[in-house]
Amino acid sequence: MKNRVARLTTLTALLVPGLAAACGQAGKEAGVADAPASEAPPDSSLVLRVDHTGGFVTPQTLATRLPLVSVYADGRVITAGPQTAVYPGPALPNLVQRTIAREDVDELVELALAKGVAGTADLGRPGVTDMPSTRFTVVSGGRQHVLEAYALVRDEMAGAGLTDAQEQARAELLELVDALSDLPSTLGPEAAAPEQPYVATSVAAVSAPWVAPGDALPAQPAKEWPGPALPGEPVVAGDTLGCVTATGDQAAAVLAAAQDANATTPWSSGAGTWSITLRPLLPDEAGCTDLMSKS
Template structure:
């Protein structure tokens, strides 16, 4: 599935690449998935696609993979959960290392405004690829392996189901225009939380959060807000975990 590692030497060996190569990192997955799962669930691989201009804070990563085999795939503000079998998890992580994701590197496209960016996190290693559609880095090809629609049924311990978070992040933006009703926010004041780019974050239990959309305005503390709801992922525990990195 993975093409020969074209950039095994330096980042400059990849077309358009730049930056300083870092030595390989110690990754949280060093043995079998079964042994790592026994030590408690932790994040082992994450992929995020963004644009070049920073938007509202708190956005969901496209793909998150955990040591238990749990894989979470985001589409807008909804998250779908899958479970990989241990052997399939080990195989996928091996392919990620073969694609160079075990070492931090940046593949640049020069001075490009508002460029698409593909980012991976694997342990302490961070990979950033600017304008991935024009790059030959193996990580660009590897992203196709993170599409559960391509996973064989034999690799799955369980198929698609809605992810059930323990907490919801309430992301409130003050002064945004809404064309629907103005309602009174029933939970913690929207303005008293953790500041993120373009929003203030508070946490709430899923059962207590009222249904909302961007057409509804909420009044809280004498001000009016629009609200986005975003589930916390298993490796996220506070609003500070949603800060851009």
């Protein structure tokens, strides 16, 4: 315990100067937003997340994109695992889960705060187009803090037109991403339990009318869709893209059917045939509405 306290004290001492340097006038691109929490969160509530928003991608990608990392109050840390380098890829993304101690959850929250997530740093706006923003969400002291940084990447062009202070503030956030992506280095080699597959209890399906791939892929027979009737609620008004949420037995059936399907498998539902992108829902997500609001 003494070693952990000493380590946390040292970490905070090292990070506070960076936090002070990052603070200043808030710019329009900083995207800082605080919201009071209505009540004390349950142990399984989200306390820290890094995800991407926007960018030059399809509405289907916007709706189904997974966070880089999600940390929950009960110690679960959910990230994307290694992806198979084949085309077409599997129907389900590879999500993995690790568990850390509550004191380590607190340490990650303190790290995010020290790196400026709850601050008012001017992050500037790099002179590049069509890039996504990186969104940081942290819950601390009964408040939710959200910070968005446009084009937060390690690239010479991403620094075009930025001041030294803006570059430093963005560097602090990139260091936070690195720290959350490598928990053994951040918390210690024994801090996180071994990775396990994350098994969702609910699955969203974003669908569009199926169109045969334009390349030389062999034809696939359509699989019967075991979830709610497609296409569901429209993702974008006036578009053919729809979303449904499978829960309970239907979710189990969808997950089972997806095991021998891939990203281009046609699915039959009612009188139609559909192309589907499956998005396992995370513990803090209830359905399609959550995905739309976060994209």
